[in-house]
Amino acid sequence: MKLGKLIEEAGLAIGDAGPDIGVTGFAIDHRKVAPGTVFGAFQGAKFNAEDFIPSAIEAGAVAIVARPEVKVLGALHIASDEPRRAFANLAAQFFTPVPETIVAVTGTNGKTSTAEMTRQIWRMCGERAASIGTLGVTTPDGSVSTGLTTPDIVTFLSNMSGLAREGVTHVAYEASSHGLSQFRNEGLPVTACAFTNFSRDHLDYHGTMEEYFAAKMRLFDEVVDSGAPAIIWAGADANEWTDRAIKHAARRGLEVRTVGEGGDFLRLSAREATQLGQSLTVEHDGESRTLRLPLIGAYQAANALVSAGLALATGADASQVFDAVGRLQPVRGRLERAVITASGAPVYVDYAHTPDALEAAIIALRPHVNANRGGKLIAVFGAGGDRDQGKRAPMGGAASRNADIVIVTDDNPRGEDAASIRKAVRSGAGGNASEIGGRRDAIAAAIGQARENDIILIAGKGHEEGQIIGSGDDMRVLPFNDVQVARECAAETTREGIA
Numbered sequence: 498m499k500l501g502k503l504i505e506e507a508g509l510a511i512g513d514a515g516p517d518i519g520v521t522g523f524a525i526d527h528r529k530v531a532p533g534t535v536f537g538a539f540q541g542a543k544f545n546a547e548d549f550i551p552s553a554i555e556a557g558a559v560a561i562v563a564r565p566e567v568k569v570l571g572a573l574h575i576a577s578d579e580p581r582r583a584f585a586n587l588a589a590q591f592f593t594p595v596p597e598t599i600v601a602v603t604g605t606n607g608k609t610s611t612a613e614m615t616r617q618i619w620r621m622c623g624e625r626a627a628s629i630g631t632l633g634v635t636t637p638d639g640s641v642s643t644g645l646t647t648p649d650i651v652t653f654l655s656n657m658s659g660l661a662r663e664g665v666t667h668v669a670y671e672a673s674s675h676g677l678s679q680f681r682n683e684g685l686p687v688t689a690c691a692f693t694n695f696s697r698d699h700l701d702y703h704g705t706m707e708e709y710f711a712a713k714m715r716l717f718d719e720v721v722d723s724g725a726p727a728i729i730w731a732g733a734d735a736n737e738w739t740d741r742a743i744k745h746a747a748r749r750g751l752e753v754r755t756v757g758e759g760g761d762f763l764r765l766s767a768r769e770a771t772q773l774g775q776s777l778t779v780e781h782d783g784e785s786r787t788l789r790l791p792l793i794g795a796y797q798a799a800n801a802l803v804s805a806g807l808a809l810a811t812g813a814d815a816s817q818v819f820d821a822v823g824r825l826q827p828v829r830g831r832l833e834r835a836v837i838t839a840s841g842a843p844v845y846v847d848y849a850h851t852p853d854a855l856e857a858a859i860i861a862l863r864p865h866v867n868a869n870r871g872g873k874l875i876a877v878f879g880a881g882g883d884r885d886q887g888k889r890a891p892m893g894g895a896a897s898r899n900a901d902i903v904i905v906t907d908d909n910p911r912g913e914d915a916a917s918i919r920k921a922v923r924s925g926a927g928g929n930a931s932e933i934g935g936r937r938d939a940i941a942a943a944i945g946q947a948r949e950n951d952i953i954l955i956a957g958k959g960h961e962e963g964q965i966i967g968s969g970d971d972m973r974v975l976p977f978n979d980v981q982v983a984r985e986c987a988a989e990t991t992r993e994g995i996a
């Protein structure tokens with residue numbers, strides 16, 4: 498493919514575009530440059546890739562996308578004040594074709610679940626669908642992990658065109674605030690988008706709630722096609738950020754469709770817990786329907802309905818969509834029942850790692866605790882290191898207020914001292930909280946003390962397969978999966994009981 502044509506198609510004005518230069522690929526890491534590559538040289542949090550431009554050119558880079566003031570000798574300099582954006586738009590012209598229906602989901606909690614449920618609904622409607630997010634890339638044939646929620650822009654775009662080549666026509670992807678602010682998912686036609694909710698997270702990176710919100714709003718302002726439908730959760734838990742998101746989307750001229758108890762597109766008029774899930778009464782297009790969702794918890798109902806909204810907004814048939822909601826499969830690590838202890842207490846694993854999510858997860862389980870018979874809700878969780886420190890005490894508070902027994906333990910300590918993280922979490926917790934450092938020991942203690950009518954919630958790591966300890970060259974990832982550990986601890990408790 499010729500560079501001149503890519504530059505023209507991307508609408509970049511750069512004078513002499515070197516029309517005859519052949520392009521073989523794109524890279525943002527100089528170690529991945531091969532002859533014919535376009536290299537994006539960005540200033541990052543840890544490295545300034547502008548330092549690697551000479552090495553990239555030596556390795557065969559034919560063009561460098563970088564700030565105007567950067568010196569580029571021996572390759573074409575595609576200068577831009579926003580090199581990440583320019584690079585994304587250029588690369589998007591190279592990685593074609595792409596699936597015809599692409600939707601993006603943002604929000605603080607519920608992105609992975611919503612992207613994954615949208616994929617499931619499309620699939621049950623007969624489409625070849627995939628999702629991209631924290632769980633990796635999930636296709637009709639299986640799932641592959643990418644390591645990050647929103648992969649880097651080159652991986653993202655090449656995955657998209659790879660999926661299209663495999664015949665995938667529908668993709669739902671998760672737009673994290675990091676991904677949005679670093680232009681990691683740009684340049685593609687996005688036919689609809691969704692906003693789940695907004696609350697505290699990632700202030701280590703964004704600094705303030707306003708900045709964090711502004712990063713999310715790039716989805717509405719720049720990523721989604723103009724005039725596209727925006728599905729916004731307007732449920733009982735909606736807050737002032739929901740109103741701001743609705744106004745923001747409307748200002749951009751998007752077709753705002755709200756979903757939830759206060760929704761106009763899909764109105765949730767009743768929700769009742771059933772033995773295996775919940776029954777939802779939903780008004781849509783003048784019709785009232787009762788759906789049986791085979792998943793528990795208000796938050797899962799919210800994600801299922803936002804997903805149904807996305808499927809409807811992209812042309813799926815209403816009866817097929819509502820039928821599919823009744824057949825949704827659980828999302829890995831989201832209120833996943835790992836095991837039932839020997840004493841009869843179910844153990845749930847959930848990815849809650851913000852104060853709001855922790856509260857939502859505990860509230861989801863509360864109706865299933867047999868309080869009449871003295872049942873208690875035992876929550877085991879911690880907070881990740883090298884992430885927003887200000888969310889730790891509020892997480893302790895949310896757990897203490899909503900659970901009966903709280904055991905504060907380690908999550909992924911990363912480069913921080915695990916005991917200090919636990920201390921910060923405990924500073925917000927009340928008298929029902931205690932502390933057990935090792936995550937396996939904490940899980941074992943919860944399982945050991947649980948009685949017949951109790952429920953255990955292990956929160957924070959969900960589907961994760963490892964525990965990250967240390968950072969930089971000292972970083973180690975120890976194999977650790979909450980579901981598996983819970984099963985092992987339950988089996989050990991049973992054996993001890995028999996012995």
Ligand SMILES: CC(=O)N[C@H]1[C@@H](OP(=O)(O)OP(=O)(O)OC[C@H]2O[C@@H](n3ccc(=O)[nH]c3=O)[C@H](O)[C@@H]2O)O[C@H](CO)[C@@H](O)[C@@H]1O[C@H](C)C(=O)N[C@@H](C)C(=O)N[C@H](CCC(=O)O)C(=O)O
Pocket residue numbers: 525526527528539540541542543544545546549631644645646647648649650673674675676679702
């Ligand atoms: C803070 C953050 O988001 N960092 C990500 C970002 O880093 P950065 O742009 O600051 O990059 P950097 O490491 O300083 O390097 C700058 C540039 O030099 C290049 N480089 C670097 C070294 C070298 O030898 N050669 C070279 O060319 C890099 O490719 C990069 O383009 O871009 C890198 C390349 O894509 C990512 O690996 C890195 O993710 C780090 C590891 C990370 O932990 N990110 C987390 C916080 C994250 O993004 N999480 C969200 C989830 C949030 C949620 O779900 O709510 C996500 O979307 O996954």
Ligand SMILES: Nc1ncnc2c1ncn2[C@@H]1O[C@H](COP(=O)(O)OP(=O)(O)OP(=O)(O)O)[C@@H](O)[C@H]1O
Pocket residue numbers: 604605606607608609610611631646671673693694796797799800830831832847848849850853854855857858959
């Ligand atoms: N709609 C929701 N409202 C409140 N809490 C939710 C909602 N959906 C999910 N959660 C909570 O957040 C956790 C993570 O859910 P999910 O992985 O779908 O969110 P995410 O936005 O993708 O998270 P991340 O930011 O880590 O990528 C769940 O395990 C649950 O505890």
Ligand SMILES: N[C@H](CCC[C@H](N)C(=O)O)C(=O)O
Pocket residue numbers: 646850880881882884908909957958961
């Ligand atoms: N996407 C989130 C995941 C947090 C999961 C939790 N286990 C932790 O390590 O903090 C983040 O990178 O902040």
Ligand SMILES: [Mg+2]
Pocket residue numbers: 608609630631646671
């Ligand atoms: Mg996610």
